[in-house]
Amino acid sequence: MEHIDLLYKLRYFLGDLIENLAREHQEIVQSASRSPLVALPLTTQSEKRNNLIAVIFQIECNLQEIGDHFSFANITQFNQCLHQEEILFDLNATFHLENIQEEKQIAFIKMTAVNDARAIIQKYIDDTHRQIEDLSISIIFGKLICDMSQWNQSQLYFQHLLNDSHEEDLALIEHHIGQAHYWKGEWNEARKYHQCALNRMTQVEPASIKYSAFVLSDIGEILYRQGKYEEAEEFHQEALAIRKKYYSSEHVNIASSLENIGLIQKQRLKHHEALIFLQQALTIREKYDDCFHVAIATNLCNIGSILTEQGKYDEAFDYHQRAMSIYKKNYPLDHVYIATTLNHMGAILSQQERYDEAVDTVQQAWSLQKKFYPFGHIDIVISLNNLGDIKFAQEKYDEALDLYQQHLSIQMKYYSFDHMNIVHTLYRIGFAFGKEKKNYDQALEFHQQALSILKTYYPTYYGHISCSFLCIGHDL
Structure with a gap:
């Protein structure tokens, strides 16, 4: 490629x-x-x-x-x-x-x-057409390149298609250029292309309302990554409303919207509600797709991450192992999804105090991420964060602090200062200062910074605010 x-x-x-x-x-x-x-x-x-x-x-x-x-x-x-x-x-x-x-x-x-060549090709085409009817082979080819994590090549291919297009739907091409930018971590550029695609879809006669749900959903994912959860939910709810008009309640596109809304509930620490949405999505997918579909694996990972936050580590690990078996069947030569799953598994192993296994697992994830991302890409911070947590649990607070600070420096390049993920990193840095340096004043400063962000930008996220008060109480 x-x-x-x-x-x-x-x-x-x-x-x-x-x-x-x-x-x-x-x-x-x-x-x-x-x-x-x-x-x-x-x-x-x-x-x-x-x-x-x-x-x-x-x-x-x-x-x-x-x-x-x-x-x-x-x-x-x-x-x-x-x-x-x-x-x-x-x-x-x-x-x-x-x-x-x-x-x-x-x-x-x-x-x-x-x-297997014809069968593999035909399955990919059929799976794509089950989600998006009448998508041309030219568009599907570029989508395939993107799905293989070749984002620069996919973007370049669609740019050629956009410049030379005579019969192709320009809105679809712009949408897929936006998807390539999204995977590269270029969210503002992705949003611009998605918005252009959405404008074309709503302005043509007849309007492409049915397909616009995909673009609305992708804009919602960008806003989610940017920490704008309320706005993201509005886009996902709009996409869901459109999909309910055009698809049956058991269609896989409905499952995508339910999963996205569930992930927003997870950010609010409403784990019970989040699991309801994610389990509904998984039920639909398991009926609609074959048991080794990538979307099922992603769904399993998201459920596993919630179970981890609930402290149900064995059950969570089982979900991630199921996801891993699906990913490896679909991506035998590695993929970013495999790296993400390894990170989830490493975090669970750390919670179970299996630190050597945890380090090995997260290091595997980091090695894979380096194959697909340049250093400093936002998704690499997951590995930095997990390694920091492991070092912290092992009472190697100076190493943990260094990793958390690297983590924060990358986040500041991608996120606005009020992002929820920055709040979590501030917590970690504060604890590391308190443990390693015995510098409770500096620890308190980081924890108060986190609380200030929550009270100003997430006033209804009571679970997070209560955790922040507990951190401050620990410092005093």
């Missing part, structure tokens, strides 16, 4: 090429394996570039199992070096990763050819 410009320009040519290759080679059933004696020397050709890893793919093809839809050809006769026995695979070829072994600085990746 690195060369999205070239891929976009050649998209029609590549489609014709794949079709012609499949047609010309549909009778080919012979195979030839490249000799290791030939492959091994090729791994040393780029030895001057020390930033590369030598890789040899060991591919096994069982012709009886893969059937006629898997196209590959022995093209040795067209190669100047006949002894190389070169094999050409169709671009639609799919492989199952069996294992990776490293020997003498060479990675050997063993794969098995499988006939």
Whole structure:
């Protein structure tokens, strides 16, 4: 996905090429394996570039199992070096990763050819169309890139589509550009594109009211991330009202709205109400989707996080393990969702005083996040926060304080000063000062700062305000 410009320009040519290759080679059933004696020397050709890893793919093809839809050809006769026995695979070829072994600085990746490509593609298209009817393949392709956590590439693809579009719905393209910005943590830019999309949808004849619920919901998610929970709920309630007009009560889009409203109740510490919304959403999803759908995993994680706050650690851990099994089935090569789930599990392990396991789990999450996010991205603070909590529980207060302060510095770049998550970080810094430095005056200063934010911007969040008074009482 690195060369999205070239891929976009050649998209029609590549489609014709794949079709012609499949047609010309549909009778080919012979195979030839490249000799290791030939492959091994090729791994040393780029030895001057020390930033590369030598890789040899060991591919096994069982012709009886893969059937006629898997196209590959022995093209040795067209190669100047006949002894190389070169094999050409169709671009639609799919492989199952069996294992990776490293020997003498060479990675050997063993794969098995499988006939899953069409089924995987069709399932993704069908799942998308069940949510959003009549979405074009061009839009679905860009959405897929975004779902693979390739947000820059998805944004670039949709920008090309926006500039070159003649038949595509401009509002849909703008909406998806906004989604790419959202995942990158660029919430203000995301909001601008979502608002443009929403304006187009409501101004055209006939108005695209049905699809506008997706945009309203995404604006609600941005406001939620920004800590504007009351405003976020208004957008989610509006999206839910539209969806109730167009969908049955057991449609998956209804579940999305219920889940979003439940998460806002969680922020208010109304855990019972939040669980009702999230369980309703999960019930709908389990009836509507197959049991390994990603949306079910996210729903399970959200329930697990509430159970954690209620102190029901074993039950919460079970929910996160169920979610993890789904994510790993859908994303065998890792994903930000896996990192998020690892962080949830690490937090539970810390609460259970299993600190070594907790550190290992959160470190795994942090390593994954570094693959997808630049350092300083807002979602990395979850790992910093969890590591800080573990260090605090281990009475390593100076290390905890350092992690909390890193956490706060990143938050200040993304959030306004009155964000609820900043309140939580102020609590933590205050406790760390009180424990490590025995500096109760400074601890009191941080806790009073948190209380001031709550009383000014969250006056009805009584659970949070009472916790803040308890913190101040501890300092006095």
